[in-house]
């Protein structure tokens with residue numbers, strides 16, 4: 001008697017995925033570069049089988065659900081794929097299918113409820129959104145008076161560590177004499193957390209509402225703190241692409257330095273290495289602006305880690321992973337902090353609230369005081385003018 005192997009093909013799944021991703025899976029020729037380059041292989045014996053997941057999606061066979069929520073959407077695999085496969089689109093498409101069949105990781109439905117009820121993924125009251133700015137006396141955005149809208153984003157509004165980044169950026173904008181305003185408690189969520197976990201329908205609803213708020217207030221130029229907000233406004237807001245001109249704050253500060261509006265007077269005497277946030281670097285090709293700012297600060301010696309720019313290691317916080325538990329032994333940020341330590345730097349700089357939170361947590365594994373984690377906005381604020389006597 002011969003053993004019979006039965007494959008359960010799901011034509012509907014294949015067709016839906018092809019429609020959701022513009023046929024992205026079809027291009028893959030199964031070389032395995034993606035699996036080999038994925039950082040999960042550095043921290044888990046049970047790595048993320050990217051090639052296999054894509055193959056299962058190509059054939060329309062089940063199995064892909066198992067590791068779907070591990071992907072941090074870091075883009076490392078896409079950067080190296082010889083066929084230019086849109087691997088992140090495939091993961092997002094599969095996640096969308098998983099929502100349709102209720103196969104989602106525990107913890108994610110409450111993330112969506114939080115965005116629905118509280119308009120932020122941190123389950124914090126909307127009435128406290130502007131609490132980070134207490135005492136700063138910030139003006140509410142007025143398109144007739146202001147050069148830019150400072151878009152703070154949910155993480156820098158509510159997370160206590162990230163709030164310090166927002167306050168530091170305010171000092172720097174003030175020092176450069178920028179005319180800007182913010183939206184206070186009325187600032188809407190950009191929806192990135194919802195997009196990253198693959199609920200595209202709900203994301204479109206949020207994006208439509210947020211774009212309408214910007215239009216009504218006359219917002220065109222906005223400067224954002226998180227590369228995740230930047231990416232979503234730049235690449236996923238088709239309804240606003242004709243009028244919205246987002247900039248990441250490092251790009252804006254680098255421009256202010258070139259124009260002679262922002263000057264640093266205080267020498268910091270620090271050896272600094274820089275973590276490229278995936279959504280600033282690999283997703284949007286911006287590697288230079290953060291380095292230009294660091295290089296403009298007197299006393300800073302900038303050194304690079306063994307992997308940097310397009311090969312830089314992800315902190316582990318993207319793709320919805322900020323809202324899922326990652327055991328300590330499997331955190332990419334632990335490896336990144338060790339890479340930073342090897343450079344001899346005492347400061348690990350980054351330009352993303354997710355990176356700051358993840359890396360600072362991992363730096364606690366090193367001896368106390370060995371590695372400071374700072375956002376570039378904080379470093380810039382420290383190097384501003386000396387107070388006049």
Ligand code: SF4
Nearest residue numbers: 028030031032034081
């Ligand atoms: S690297 Fe690209 S072509 Fe190779 S298996 Fe992965 S997705 Fe397919």
Ligand code: SF4
Nearest residue numbers: 038071072074075077
């Ligand atoms: S995007 Fe990053 S985490 Fe996701 S499969 Fe590719 S390399 Fe792995």
